[in-house]
Amino acid sequence: MNNYEQRPIEILLVEDNPGDVKLTREALKENKMANNLHVVGDGEQAMDFLHQSGVYVNKPRPDVILLDLNLPKKDGREVLAEIKEDDDLKQIPVVILTMSQSEEDILTSYDLHANCYITKPLDMNQFIHVVKTINNFWFSIVKLPSK
Amino acid sequence: MTQENEEKLRLILDSTAEGIYGIDMEGNCTYCNRSFLFMLGYGNPEDLIGKNVHELIHHDHLDGTIYPLEACPIFKAITNRECVHSDDEVFWRADGTNFPVEYWAYPQEKGGFVTGAVVTFFDITERKRMEEDYRKSEERSILLADLLEKSSQPFGLRFLDGRMGIFNDAFCKLTGYSKEELSDFDALQLTPPEWLEREKVFFDELKETGQPVHYEKEYIRKDGSHVPIEVLVHLLRDDAGQPKQYYGFFTDITEKKKMDFKLQESLERFRLSEEKLLITDFAFKSSITPQAIVSLDGIITQVNESFVKTWGYDSEDELIGKPISEIHANPNEFDAIISTIKMNGLWIGEYEARKKDGSSFIVLAQKSSVLDQDGKQIAIYTSDTDITARKNAETELKSTLVNLSRSNRDLEQFAYVASHDLQEPLRMVSSYVKLLERRYKDKLDADADDFINFAVDGSVRMQNLINDLLLFSRVHTRGKEFDISNFEEIFDAATKNLGRQVEDTNATITHDPLPTIMADRVQMVQVLQNLISNGLKFHREEEAPRIHVSAKETDDEWIISVQDNGIGIEAQYYDRLFIIFPRLNEKDKYPGTGIGLAICKRIIERHGGRIWLESEPGIGSTFFFTIPRNLENTPGTSEENLLEQL
Amino acid sequence: MTDDSTMRPVDILLVEDNPADIRLTREALKENKIVNTLAVALDGVEAMKYLHKQGKYSKVTKPDLILLDLNLPKKDGREVLAELKQDNNLKRIPVVILTSSQAEEDILKSYNLHANCYITKPVDFDQFLKVVNAIEDFWFTIVKLPPP
Numbered sequence: 001m002n003n004y005e006q007r008p009i010e011i012l013l014v015e016d017n018p019g020d021v022k023l024t025r026e027a028l029k030e031n032k033m034a035n036n037l038h039v040v041g042d043g044e045q046a047m048d049f050l051h052q053s054g055v056y057v058n059k060p061r062p063d064v065i066l067l068d069l070n071l072p073k074k075d076g077r078e079v080l081a082e083i084k085e086d087d088d089l090k091q092i093p094v095v096i097l098t099m100s101q102s103e104e105d106i107l108t109s110y111d112l113h114a115n116c117y118i119t120k121p122l123d124m125n126q127f128i129h130v131v132k133t134i135n136n137f138w139f140s141i142v143k144l145p146s147k
Numbered sequence: 148m149t150q151e152n153e154e155k156l157r158l159i160l161d162s163t164a165e166g167i168y169g170i171d172m173e174g175n176c177t178y179c180n181r182s183f184l185f186m187l188g189y190g191n192p193e194d195l196i197g198k199n200v201h202e203l204i205h206h207d208h209l210d211g212t213i214y215p216l217e218a219c220p221i222f223k224a225i226t227n228r229e230c231v232h233s234d235d236e237v238f239w240r241a242d243g244t245n246f247p248v249e250y251w252a253y254p255q256e257k258g259g260f261v262t263g264a265v266v267t268f269f270d271i272t273e274r275k276r277m278e279e280d281y282r283k284s285e286e287r288s289i290l291l292a293d294l295l296e297k298s299s300q301p302f303g304l305r306f307l308d309g310r311m312g313i314f315n316d317a318f319c320k321l322t323g324y325s326k327e328e329l330s331d332f333d334a335l336q337l338t339p340p341e342w343l344e345r346e347k348v349f350f351d352e353l354k355e356t357g358q359p360v361h362y363e364k365e366y367i368r369k370d371g372s373h374v375p376i377e378v379l380v381h382l383l384r385d386d387a388g389q390p391k392q393y394y395g396f397f398t399d400i401t402e403k404k405k406m407d408f409k410l411q412e413s414l415e416r417f418r419l420s421e422e423k424l425l426i427t428d429f430a431f432k433s434s435i436t437p438q439a440i441v442s443l444d445g446i447i448t449q450v451n452e453s454f455v456k457t458w459g460y461d462s463e464d465e466l467i468g469k470p471i472s473e474i475h476a477n478p479n480e481f482d483a484i485i486s487t488i489k490m491n492g493l494w495i496g497e498y499e500a501r502k503k504d505g506s507s508f509i510v511l512a513q514k515s516s517v518l519d520q521d522g523k524q525i526a527i528y529t530s531d532t533d534i535t536a537r538k539n540a541e542t543e544l545k546s547t548l549v550n551l552s553r554s555n556r557d558l559e560q561f562a563y564v565a566s567h568d569l570q571e572p573l574r575m576v577s578s579y580v581k582l583l584e585r586r587y588k589d590k591l592d593a594d595a596d597d598f599i600n601f602a603v604d605g606s607v608r609m610q611n612l613i614n615d616l617l618l619f620s621r622v623h624t625r626g627k628e629f630d631i632s633n634f635e636e637i638f639d640a641a642t643k644n645l646g647r648q649v650e651d652t653n654a655t656i657t658h659d660p661l662p663t664i665m666a667d668r669v670q671m672v673q674v675l676q677n678l679i680s681n682g683l684k685f686h687r688e689e690e691a692p693r694i695h696v697s698a699k700e701t702d703d704e705w706i707i708s709v710q711d712n713g714i715g716i717e718a719q720y721y722d723r724l725f726i727i728f729p730r731l732n733e734k735d736k737y738p739g740t741g742i743g744l745a746i747c748k749r750i751i752e753r754h755g756g757r758i759w760l761e762s763e764p765g766i767g768s769t770f771f772f773t774i775p776r777n778l779e780n781t782p783g784t785s786e787e788n789l790l791e792q793l
Numbered sequence: 794m795t796d797d798s799t800m801r802p803v804d805i806l807l808v809e810d811n812p813a814d815i816r817l818t819r820e821a822l823k824e825n826k827i828v829n830t831l832a833v834a835l836d837g838v839e840a841m842k843y844l845h846k847q848g849k850y851s852k853v854t855k856p857d858l859i860l861l862d863l864n865l866p867k868k869d870g871r872e873v874l875a876e877l878k879q880d881n882n883l884k885r886i887p888v889v890i891l892t893s894s895q896a897e898e899d900i901l902k903s904y905n906l907h908a909n910c911y912i913t914k915p916v917d918f919d920q921f922l923k924v925v926n927a928i929e930d931f932w933f934t935i936v937k938l939p940p941p
């Protein structure tokens with residue numbers, strides 16, 4: 001595949017657990033394709049980032065959002081709903097990446113049009129593997145909408 | 148008295164110049180001499196002897212009043228026994244004329260008694276006249292001297308050696324010295340040294356011709372200041388004819404000089420303004436831009452030649468005096484224009500004009516009001532340019548661009564559809580052959596393997612061709628606006644994309660410092676990647692490929708070169724390289740669709756540059772391409788922009 | 794593979810009109826170890842019937858994943874997608890758009906209609922195999938699918 005455009009992929013990780021943030025970052029480093037990982041710690045910041053408002057006024061629009069469900073200030077479910085109702089934001093693939101295995105959460109997420117739902121494995125190595133697979137699938141196989 | 152003595156006496160008396168006569172106590176003439184007779188116009192002494200001399204010759208005063216005997220001093224001489232003298236009376240001649248006389252009267256005595264008198268006299272006419280002349284001349288001299296003295300015109304006389312002679316108050320004032328100071332003064336001090344030289348000429352002329360000389364010079368006043376003066380110098384000679392003195396009349400011309408200067412300035416200003424007027428008039432008349440002056444109520448008052456010609460008339464006269472509506476295709480337009488000008492002083496716009504023959508054309512006009520010194524509008528000046536040609540060109544250009552744009556879109560669309568429809572069956576062929584390969588690889592013979600390989604290979608090449616065609620068709624329609632692009636970053640991107648190929652061929656790729664240019668970055672990566680890829684592809688068997696990219700700067704463009712040490716290309720093939728689908732080498736040695744260079748050329752041409760190569764078979768090739776440096780001004784940025792601008 | 798992977802056989806609905814492509818997909822899926830049932834609908838109308846369990850489809854199970862081509866006869870893939878994602882019963886089913894179109898408009902439109910992801914069919918078969926494997930890997934071993 002020829003890529004004349006060297007623009008790196010922008011990933012927004014909405015995650016309040018610093019440990020998970022670190023792991024995600026490590027896993028993404030091994031990516032062939034250049035990517036920038038942006039991290040926000042709560043739902044409100046997530047929306048601000050996406051609306052490019054306040055301190056995020058110069059931030060780029062993400063190509064993919066990795067969204068945890070349980071977040072302070074504004075819940076991940078709310079964030080998902082808001083994103084998928086916003087005509088400007090709904091095209092951005094949202095990968096729910098959460099601890100919750102509850103069926104209710106899974107159903108709700110898909111109902112709210114999450115693109116996919118992934119449970120974070122407890123094992124560190126597996127976690128890295130998951131992130132790598134997400135990486136590989138969404139950035140090498142899938143066609144993302146252009147900006 | 149003896150006869151002899153009488154004779155002697157008579158001789159003496161008759162030889163004198165004086166007139167002499169004697170009178171007795173009554174005043175009667177006792178004798179008179181020859182001069183008496185001569186002076187008084189008598190012929191004979193006998194005419195007088197015994198007659199009263201006073202009655203004959205001294206009877207009246209000059210003014211005609213009677214002169215009584217008693218009043219006469221001569222008579223008094225007798226009566227008073229004294230000598231008398233007078234020189235302010237007249238004697239009367241026989242013919243009735245008179246002459247001024249000076250006389251002396253001596254009483255004659257005999258035996259102690261006065262017997263009479265002797266009178267001697269001179270005709271002092273001459274003397275009187277001379278005295279009168281002298282007096283008159285004296286009077287005149289005094290008057291003249293006084294006039295000179297009192298005159299406001301400085302006057303001065305000096306001797307040759309510079310000693311001052313006569314001068315007046317005005318001269319003192321002029322020079323700033325007092326009378327006393329000038330009395331013992333070297334007048335040559337008054338002239339500044341630089342002028343002494345200059346006036347020598349005049350003095351020489353004066354000495355030679357004796358004619359007064361007139362010139363300008365300067366004096367140094369007592370206080371050291373210089374005063375410009377005009378002088379009229381005369382020469383006085385002595386009796387021997389040698390120059391003795393100079394005298395001159397001086398005029399302080401400070402004011403005059405100021406006036407002169409002011410006049411000069413004023414003249415100069417006038418000349419300049421005259422000149423300016425001439426020049427602007429000339430400019431108006433000869434300008435190739437049609438210009439006209441129109442009165443405030445819309446009547447043409449002046450036009451230049453260009454205006455006449457542009458509107459298709461033959462002479463100025465056909466236009467002057469005509470209403471401006473004549474030259475507008477829509478006469479009402481002009482009223483609106485005039486109102487705008489009266490309000491704002493200016494109107495710029497396009498209007499439809501009408502020629503003499505009735506045909507119309509488009510004009511771009513700038514009309515402004517002409518103001519007098521008080522700022523009042525007095526006329527309208529209009530400068531009109533025929534832009535019909537330009538408008539046509541614009542329309543044509545727009546239409547050409549639209550066509551070009553459409554043609555590019557058509558090409559892309561065609562290429563897209565073609566490639567899309569071609570890809571589908573291609574995919575079928577390729578996929579199933581591969582499936583065959585996977586499933587039955589070891590179950591078929593070697594021939595079958597070969598067949599499959601060829602089939603797969605063919606489809607792969609077809610796929611690449613289609614991709615390249617798509618790329619080619621998108622050069623213009625997907626081209627981005629030119630932006631600041633760092634060529635070193637472009638180099639890095641291109642080499643990164645070729646990473647695999649570089650590794651496989653063990654190639655070395657280097658570059659000189661590369662510039663930052665205005666370009667479509669993505670397309671530049673395409674170009675560079677293509678050129679480098681070719682260098683890698685067409686390397687000589689025995690040597691690992693070495694590629695070097697460098698840049699050269701000229702006044703208006705950058706020349707980028709990509710040099711390789713590959714197999715080289717023969718000159719006869721140069722031209723064919725850049726067209727779509729050329730084929731030069733055996734295809735299985737050097738894979739590649741061959742459309743890459745056509746894509747490069749299309750991209751470079753979109754940037755306004757050129758691409759070419761130099762090569763030596765067996766040594767290597769260098770591809771050159773140029774990027775113009777002022778790309779901001781190049782319209783080839785993006786088609787939408789270009790159409791928008793029109 | 795995570796320990797919460799879906800290890801049961803999965804049902805895939807492939808909506809595709811090109812028989813050759815269908816066959817290819819089937820062969821590609823065979824190569825994978827994940828057990829699956831591949832159902833096929835040849836056009837948009839059939840697809841909806843299948844999903845609504847109408848007619849001969851009354852006994853079918855709801856698919857775990859839909860592979861949807863865009864250019865379909867009778868009812869276009871884009872329409873199918875729209876209908877699916879508006880149907881409360883069906884909208885949870887992950888839809889993977891699997892099409893030959895690379896057009897930006899198609900990609901954007903699909904995401905706007907809530908396609909879960911969009912994949913262009915590669916021309917090269919090896920690549921195609923990779924893609925199908927990746928789809929399987931991702932959706933059946935990593936992702937938590939909605940419960941049936």
